[in-house]
Amino acid sequence: DQQVKQNSPSLSVQEGRISILNCDYTNSMFDYFLWYKKYPAEGPTFLISISSIKDKNEDGRFTVFLNKSAKHLSLHIVPSQPGDSAVYFCAAIRGATNKLIFGTGTLLAVQP
Amino acid sequence: DTGVSQDPRHKITKRGQNVTFRCDPISEHNRLYWYRQTLGQGPEFLTYFQNEAQLEKSRLLSDRFSAERPKGSFSTLEIQRTEQGDSAMYLCASSPGTAIGAFFGQGTRLTVV
Numbered sequence: 549d550q551q552v553k554q555n556s557p558s559l560s561v562q563e564g565r566i567s568i569l570n571c572d573y574t575n576s577m578f579d580y581f582l583w584y585k586k587y588p589a590e591g592p593t594f595l596i597s598i599s600s601i602k603d604k605n606e607d608g609r610f611t612v613f614l615n616k617s618a619k620h621l622s623l624h625i626v627p628s629q630p631g632d633s634a635v636y637f638c639a640a641i642r643g644a645t646n647k648l649i650f651g652t653g654t655l656l657a658v659q660p
Numbered sequence: 661d662t663g664v665s666q667d668p669r670h671k672i673t674k675r676g677q678n679v680t681f682r683c684d685p686i687s688e689h690n691r692l693y694w695y696r697q698t699l700g701q702g703p704e705f706l707t708y709f710q711n712e713a714q715l716e717k718s719r720l721l722s723d724r725f726s727a728e729r730p731k732g733s734f735s736t737l738e739i740q741r742t743e744q745g746d747s748a749m750y751l752c753a754s755s756p757g758t759a760i761g762a763f764f765g766q767g768t769r770l771t772v773v
Binding site: 552554580582584589590591592593594597637639641645646647648649650651652653 | 664691693695700701702703704705708715716751753755759760761762763764765766767769
C-alpha cells in the first residue's frame with residue numbers, strides 16, 4: 549500500500565527556470581510533509597517541510613505547497629541550478645514517532 | 661564530523677553469511693531510525709529507537725534481522741543468513757525528540773552474492 553506517491557520518475561528543466569515536483573498521498577491523517585534531496589551514494593538531506601495545517605512554506609529558492617482537499621503537495625524550485633540535479637523524495641509523518649513514509653522519488657536534471 | 665556516521669560504507673557478503681552494520685547518531689539525539697532503500701524505491705522504515713528502547717519494528721524486519729541500541733548511543737543492525745533479496749542500501753537516521761524529520765547517514769550498501 550503506497551501511501552505516498554511520486555508519479556513522475558524524472559524531470560528535466562533548463563537552468564534558471566522553475567522546477568515543479570509533485571507528490572500525492574492517500575492518508576488524510578498525516579501531520580507533516582517533508583522533501584528530501586539525495587545525491588548518489590549519499591543519504592537523503594532534508595530540504596523543507598510543511599505542517600498539515602498550512603498550505604505554503606517558503607525557504608529561499610524552495611517553496612512547498614499543500615492542497616489537502618486534493619491530497620497533493622508540490623515543491624517549487626526557483627531558479628533551478630545545475631547543483632539541484634538529484635533525486636527528490638517526498639515524505640510524510642503521522643504521529644509522535646517521527647517515522648518517515650517516503651515516495652519513490654523523482655530524478656531532477658537541471659540542464660545548464 | 662558531527663553528522664550521522666555509518667560503518668561500513670560498503671559490504672559484499674556471500675549468501676548465508678551474517679553481517680552487522682553500525683550507526684553512530686548525532687550526539688544527544690535520542691531518536692534513532694533504520695531504513696532500507698532498494699533500487700527505484702524510496703527508503704522504507706525498518707525500526708525505531710528512543711534512547712535504548714526499540715519502540716517500533718516494521719513487518720519488513722523478518723526474524724533474521726535484529727537491531728540494538730544498548731546504551732542509547734550507537735546502534736547495530738544484524739542480518740543473519742543473508743539472502744540475495746537483502747541487497748540494498750541500509751540507512752540510519754537520528755533526531756532530537758522535538759524535531760520533525762531526521763538527519764540521515766550516508767548509508768551502508770549491502771550486496772549479497
